[in-house]
Amino acid sequence: MYRNSRGRPGTVLAAVAVAQFVFALDQSVVNVALPAVRTALGFAPLDLSWVVHVYALTFGGALLLGGRACDLYGRRRLLTLGLAAFAACSLAGGLAQAPWQLVAARAGQGLGAAAAAPAALSLLTATFGEGRARVRALGVWSAVNAAGGALGVLAGGLLTQYAGWRWVMLVNLPIVALALALTAAGVPADVRPARRERLDVPGAVLATGGCGLLVYGVVAAEWPAVLLALVVLAGFVLVEARSAAPLLRLGLLRSRWVAGANVLVFLAAAGQFAAFYFVSLYMQQVLGMGAAATGSAFLPFSVGVVAGTLVATRVVSARGPRAALVPGALLAAAGLAWFACLSPDGGFLTDVLGPSAVTSVGLGLVLAPVAAAATTGVRAEEAGAASGLLNSSRQLGGCVGLAALATVAARRTGGASDPAALNSGYALGLAGGACLFLLAAAVAVLVLPRRPAAGPTPVVTEKHLEGTRS
Template sequence: MYKKERARPWAVLAAACVAQFVFALDMAVMNVALPAIRTALGFAPVGLSWVVHVYALAFGGFLLLGGRACDLYGRRRMFVLGLVVFGLCSLAGGLAQAPWQLVAARAGQGLGAAAAAPASLALLTTTFTEGRARVRALGVWSAMNAAGGALGVLAGGVLTEYAGWRWVMLVNLPFVALTLALVPAGVAAHTRTGPRERMDVPGAVLATAGFGLLVVGVVRTDAIGWTDPATFACLGAAAVLLAAFAAVESRVRAPLVRLGLLRNRWVAGANVIVFLAAAGQFAAFYFVSLYMQQVLGMGAAETGLAFLPFSAGVVLGTLLATRVAGNRSPRAALVPGSLLAAAGLAWFTRIDPDGGFLTDVLGPSVVCSLGIGLVLAPVAAAATTGVAAREAGTASGLLNSSRQLGGCVGLAVLATVAAHRTGDAASPAALNSGYALSLTVSAALFLVAALVALALPRRERSAPVPSAAAAENRLEGTPS
C-alpha cells in the first residue's frame, strides 16, 4: 500500500504539460533537420531514416512496460527517471560526433519518454479525479501534446537554419530542467508501506518485442514495401508475439495489462478512437506539409509558420471541449469533434497544384484543428473513466500506445496509398493527386471514429476515477 503526500494540482498540471509538450515536439522536430544531419555526420541514406524511426520504435515499444512500471514503482518516481534519461540522451545527441551516437541517443530519448509519458497522464487522472476540473486539466494537457507536434516542424526549421542542427536536440534541456524543477513544488510522492507485486516479466518481454517488431515492420515499408518478404516476416512475428502476450496476460496473477480492463467500454472505445484519430491526424499533418513544400514550393521555416493556425485551433478546440464535456459524457465532444475533423480533412482534399496557403490550407486547417481539439481531451478522459487509481498508469500507457501505433501505422499505410496514386510521376499535379487521395482516407478514419464514439455509454456525467486512497483500501498491497 502507498502512503501519499498531498499534491498541488497546479504543479502536477504544469509538470505534466511541459513534459508532454517536449515529448511530442521530439516526434516532429528532427524531420526538417535531417539533410543538415546527414551532411554533418556522414549518414548513409538508409541509416538517416532511423534517426526518426528509432525514437518511435523505443517510445511505442516500451509504453506498456512504462505504464505498468509507474503503477508498481510509483508515478512520480518513473516520471522523474524518464525525464532524466530523456534529458541526458538529448544532451548526448546534441554532442554526437558519429551516426551511431545520434541513433543511440534517439533510442534513449524514446525509452525515457516511454517511462515518463504514461506517468504524466496517470498523475493528472489521479490528481484531478472528476468533473469540469478533470476535463479542463486533460484539455490543457492534450493541447500541449498537439502544440508540441504542430510546433515541431517550425522549431526544427528555425533552429536548423539559424542555430544549427544540434539545437534540435539541445532545445529539450531547458524544458526538462523546468519540469524537474516543478516536481518538488507539488507533485506528490508515494511511499510504499506494504508488499509490492512482481513485474510480469514474460508479458513485458512479449509486449515490448511484439510492438517493437510491429513498428519496425511498418516504418520500413517506405523503403522495402508492404509486399516484401521481410515485411511479411516482421509483421507475422509481431502478430505471433502479441497473441502469445494476450495468452500470458490471461493466466498470470499480476499481468502487465489486465485484459479485463478492455472490457470497460470507455477504455476500449477510447483506445479505438485515439488509434483512428492519430492515424488520420499524423497522416494529414504529413501530407499537408509535403503539399506546401513540394507542390506550393514553400520553404521549411515558412511551412512551419503555416501550421501556427492549426496549433491555435487545437488549443481553442480543447477549451471548447471543457465546456461541452465538463459535466456531460465525453461522447458529447467526441462525436462532433470527429465529424468536424472529418469535414476539415474533406475540405483539404480540394487542394490544387495552382493553389496557395490562403485558398487551400488556412480554412481547412482551422476546421480540422478545432475538431481534433474537441477530440483530444475527452478521449483521454474516456480512456481513464472508471479505472482504479492502481491501474491509472496501465490505462495511460495503453492510450499512449494506441496513439503511437495509430500514427505509425496510419502514416505508413496512407503513404503507400499516395505513392500508388502518384506512381513514378514527380510532377506537382501527380503529387497533389496522391496527397488528396490520402487526405480522403484520413477523413474517412475520423468518420469511423465518430461512429465508435456514438457506441460509448450514454451518461450525463463521466464516472469519476476512484482516488488512490480508496483503491488502496479495497486492495491492500496494490500500488496507486
C-alpha cells in the same frame, strides 16, 4: 483529489503539461531538419527516415511496460527517471558525429518518454478525481500534447534555418529542466506499498517486443515482421490471461470506455500524423516554401487545437465525452477532406489556411475527451496501465496509419517527383486520413456510452497511502 500534503495539484498539472509538451514536440521537431541532418552526418537516403521512426518504435513499444512500472515503482520516480534519460539522450543526439549515434540517441529518447509519459498521465488521474476537475486537467494535457506536435514543426523550421539542426535536439534540455524542477516542487512523494507485486517479466517482454515488431514491420514494409508481431501479441494476451499479476489486466478492456477510447485514439492518431506529414510535404515540395515558412504556417493549426480543446472541456463537463468526440471527429474528417482538394498551383491562403482551421478545431474536440474516456472508471492502482495503453494506442496508430497512407501516396505518384504527381499522392493520403476520422466517429457512436455511469467519484484515499513514504 490526491490526498498527500506534499502534492500541489496546480504544480502537478504544470509538470505533467511540460513533460507531455516535450515528448510531443520531439515527434515532429526533427522532420523539417532531415535534409540538413542528411548533409551534415552523411546519412544514406534509405536510412534517414529512421531518425523519425526509431523514436516512435521505442516510445510505442515500451509504453505498456512503462505504464505498469509506474504503478509498481512509483509515478514520481518513473517520471523523474524518464525525463532524466530523455534529456541525456537529447544531449547525445545534439552532439552526434555519425548517423548511428543520432539514431541511438533517438531510440534512447523514446525509451525515456515511454517511462515518463504514462507516469505523467496517471498522476493527473490520481490527482484529479473524475468530474469537472479531471476534465479540465485532461483538457490542458491534451492541448499541450497537440500543440507540442504542431509547434514542433514551427520550432524545427526556425531552429534549422537560424541556429542549426543540432538545436532541434538541444532545445529539449531547458524544457526538461523545467519539468524536473516542477516535479521536485509539487509532485507528491511515491508511496511504498506494504506488499509490492512483481513485474510481469514475460508479459513485459512480449508486449514490448510485439509492439516494437509491429511498428518496425509497418514502417519498413517488412510484412513477415508484422505477422510475427501479431503472433507475439497473441502470446502476450495468453500470458496475461493466466498471470496472477499481469502487465495489463485484460478485464480492463471489458470497459466500453477503455476499449472504445483506445480504438478511437488509434484511428485519430493515424489521421493526425497524416495531416502533419502530407501538409508539411505539400508546402515544401509543391508550393516551394522554406523550412521556417513551413513551420510558421502551422501556427494557425496550433491555435485551432487549443480553441477546440477549450470548447471540448465545457462540453465534456456538461454532457460527457461522447458529445464532443462525435462532432470533433466529423469536423476533423471534413477538414482533411478539404485538404484533399489541394492544388499544385495553389497557395497557403487558398489551400492550407482554411482546412487547417477546420481540422485543428476538430482535433482539439477529440483529444481531451478521448483521454477522459480512456480513464473513466479506472481504479487508482491501474491508472498507470490505462495511461500506458492509451499512449501506446496513439503511438501505434500514428505509426501504422502514417506508414500505410504514405505507401498508398507513394504508389499514386509512381516514383515521379514533379509537383503535379506529388500533389496527387498527398491528396490521396489526406483523403485516407479523412476516412480514418469517419471511422473514429463511428466508434464513438457505436461503442462509447452516452454518459459515464452515475456513482461516487473514486479518489486516492488514506487506504492507498499505506506503507512507508519513499
